[in-house]
Amino acid sequence: STSTNTELKQGDAYYLPPVPSVKGADTETAIIEAYRIAAAKIVSEAVDIPLETAYPGIDVGNKKADLYVAMPRFRLGGKPDPWAEKVVAHFKPDEYLSKCTSEKGFVSFTLNHDTFTRQVLRQIRNATPSSSLGTSVNPLDKAAQKPGYGSNKSGQGKKAIVEFSSPNIAKPFHAGHLRSTIIGAFLANLYEAHGWEVTRINYLGDWGKQFGLLAVGFQRFGTEEELEANAITHLYHVYVRINQEAEADPSIHDEARAFFKKMEDGDKEALALWSRFRDFSIKRLEETYKRLNIHFDSYAGEAAVKPEKMEEAFKIMQEKNMLVQDKGAYLCDLEKYKLGKVVIKKADGTSIYIARDLGGAAQRYEKYNFDKMIYVVAAQQDLHNKQLFKMLELMGHEWADRLEHVNFGLVMGMSTRKGTVKFLDEILAEAKDSMHEQMAKNEEKYAQVEDPEYTSDVVGQTAVKIQDMSARRINDYTFDIKRMTSFEGDTGPYIQYSHVRLCSIERKNPNIVLPEDVTQIKTELITEPKAKEIIYLLACYPQLVNDAMRDYQASGIVTYMFKLTHAVSSAWETLKVQGQEEELAKARMYLFLCTRDVLASAMRLLSLTPLDRM
Ligand code: ARG
Numbered sequence: 085s086t087s088t089n090t091e092l093k094q095g096d097a098y099y100l101p102p103v104p105s106v107k108g109a110d111t112e113t114a115i116i117e118a119y120r121i122a123a124a125k126i127v128s129e130a131v132d133i134p135l136e137t138a139y140p141g142i143d144v145g146n147k148k149a150d151l152y153v154a155m156p157r158f159r160l161g162g163k164p165d166p167w168a169e170k171v172v173a174h175f176k177p178d179e180y181l182s183k184c185t186s187e188k189g190f191v192s193f194t195l196n197h198d199t200f201t202r203q204v205l206r207q208i209r210n211a212t213p214s215s216s217l218g219t220s221v222n223p224l225d226k227a228a229q230k231p232g233y234g235s236n237k238s239g240q241g242k243k244a245i246v247e248f249s250s251p252n253i254a255k256p257f258h259a260g261h262l263r264s265t266i267i268g269a270f271l272a273n274l275y276e277a278h279g280w281e282v283t284r285i286n287y288l289g290d291w292g293k294q295f296g297l298l299a300v301g302f303q304r305f306g307t308e309e310e311l312e313a314n315a316i317t318h319l320y321h322v323y324v325r326i327n328q329e330a331e332a333d334p335s336i337h338d339e340a341r342a343f344f345k346k347m348e349d350g351d352k353e354a355l356a357l358w359s360r361f362r363d364f365s366i367k368r369l370e371e372t373y374k375r376l377n378i379h380f381d382s383y384a385g386e387a388a389v390k391p392e393k394m395e396e397a398f399k400i401m402q403e404k405n406m407l408v409q410d411k412g413a414y415l416c417d418l419e420k421y422k423l424g425k426v427v428i429k430k431a432d433g434t435s436i437y438i439a440r441d442l443g444g445a446a447q448r449y450e451k452y453n454f455d456k457m458i459y460v461v462a463a464q465q466d467l468h469n470k471q472l473f474k475m476l477e478l479m480g481h482e483w484a485d486r487l488e489h490v491n492f493g494l495v496m497g498m499s500t501r502k503g504t505v506k507f508l509d510e511i512l513a514e515a516k517d518s519m520h521e522q523m524a525k526n527e528e529k530y531a532q533v534e535d536p537e538y539t540s541d542v543v544g545q546t547a548v549k550i551q552d553m554s555a556r557r558i559n560d561y562t563f564d565i566k567r568m569t570s571f572e573g574d575t576g577p578y579i580q581y582s583h584v585r586l587c588s589i590e591r592k593n594p595n596i597v598l599p600e601d602v603t604q605i606k607t608e609l610i611t612e613p614k615a616k617e618i619i620y621l622l623a624c625y626p627q628l629v630n631d632a633m634r635d636y637q638a639s640g641i642v643t644y645m646f647k648l649t650h651a652v653s654s655a656w657e658t659l660k661v662q663g664q665e666e667e668l669a670k671a672r673m674y675l676f677l678c679t680r681d682v683l684a685s686a687m688r689l690l691s692l693t694p695l696d697r698m
Pocket of ligand 1: 251
């Protein structure tokens with residue numbers, strides 16, 4: 085049996101008698117699980133079923149009660165009402181539960197709010213990365229970036245690769261890449277929050293015959309200065325222009341093919357130019373990623389896939405009779421699986437996208453020995469990924485079932501009035517400007533913000549990210565700068581505002597100082613229903629993080645953040661800190677600071693930077 089709080093003796097205010105351990109219930113990271121087990125124990129004893137059977141039947145987060153049980157689910161025979169009454173008869177109030185009632189076949193448990201409040205807040209406090217409750221987390225502090233409360237160790241010792249963002253050099257960083265960036269960053273954080281060792285890979289589109297075209301274009305109208313200043317935009321302009329010229333003059337394409345051939349043959353000069361394009365582009369991208377609070381461990385893109393790895397994949401497929409020849413090209417027939425026919429090798433022998441993915445997967449497995457590899461790519465590439473995974477499986481790779489494609493829908497309404505493509509930087513600039521404009525309207529507050537440029541940028545990105553993660557991944561959504569940068573409604577700015585307001589409590593109450601030893605805080609003074617609602621929500625957060633691991637939906641976390649911020653905003657009046665008797669003020673401040681830390685934890689999980697002023 086687990087020993088919750090073994091360091092405490094019976095009689096101590098924080099002592100909780102141990103509960104038996106149940107598979108899947110992690111009381112170390114979510115104390116509410118101990119309360120759930122306590123309820124399960126009562127049910128199991130009362131109607132004589134195993135604890136393991138009773139436990140999943142204890143419903144958390146049901147509006148009807150703190151802990152709610154539908155007796156029919158246990159299929160005990162006969163009407164459920166007498167069974168529910170048996171549970172009530174067996175119940176005795178204790179440190180965990182204070183009340184038990186039944187209605188028809190349903191049982192409601194009420195938590196012992198004294199112990200619950202104490203335990204939940206202390207668990208948050210102990211798990212919060214910033215060492216002092218009194219200071220909010222510095223966004224530049226790497227250690228503090230790690231999600232604290234809500235994280236667990238279930239994946240310890242396991243390795244995950246998350247491949248995301250993956251733009252193509254010289255082609256625009258479009259909305260699909262932005263979504264991949266946002267969702268991928270969240271998934272990588274999520275795996276880390278579950279104790280996994282995560283490698284973030286940006287699989288750059290840095291190979292292919294478009295580089296031949298780009299090189300020809302650069303030789304004609306590229307400049308070193310512009311390349312260094314902003315490689316992404318410059319190369320894109322060069323690329324667009326050379327494509328236009330090539331329409332009138334097809335010989336440009338021959339030149340381009342010849343250049344790419346040189347690259348594939350390892351020509352030093354050709355590769356030197358290519359690698360300058362690549363390096364400058366990465367440099368530019370990294371600035372933007374940094375701005376977005378996102379980093380990568382590797383930029384190994386398509387070019388990094390070794391030709392011998394592709395050849396190896398090709399050989400295995402030949403040996404396994406997976407290939408048919410067609411006019412000099414090689415195809416893999418996946419009609420049997422309703423996945424069509426896939427060209428693996430072209431007649432002219434040049435490598436192609438899917439072949440690079442086939443070789444690349446094996447190359448990564450050898451390098452990282454991953455337990456899980458996730459590709460965060462738009463739903464437009466669903467077929468590509470299904471084909472890829474099926475072929476790797478047919479090739480007999482035992483790790484093929486460790487691959488997962490996480491897809492997402494389209495962003496609509498992204499083209500500007502001029503009809504041009506929108507670059508990532510433009511999107512972020514637009515969001516930032518919109519926020520800056522709104523902030524400037526409140527002169528008094530604006531004057532207190534130390535760095536309005538930085539602040540409006542962070543709020544702007546929060547707006548973009550929250551809009552992206554608000555609905556289920558697969559849904560398309562319309563990019564609407566007005567709506568997402570509004571302070572009204574469930575938006576990113578509203579979340580930042582809520583966090584800022586929670587941070588302001590300390591500033592506004594300099595005379596209320598919390599003791600280092602939080603067991604001295606009189607949490608029993610926190611009794612209002614509003615406060616209970618908040619504490620219950622705080623207690624549920626670890627489960628939310630768990631759920632997200634099952635469906636990879638950031639929207640669950642976003643919905644949670646709005647529930648929490650709404651609960652807080654409706655509690656300011658009833659839970660005043662200012663002007664209260666000291667012990668009460670301390671207890672309430674403790675509650676709000678813990679709430680701030682949980683909100684910040686959730687924000688960081690979504691790659692957001694929590695602000696303390698705006
Ligand atoms: N660069 C590709 C694109 O923009 C996305 C890469 C997806 N990842 C992969 N392993 N194929 O369409």
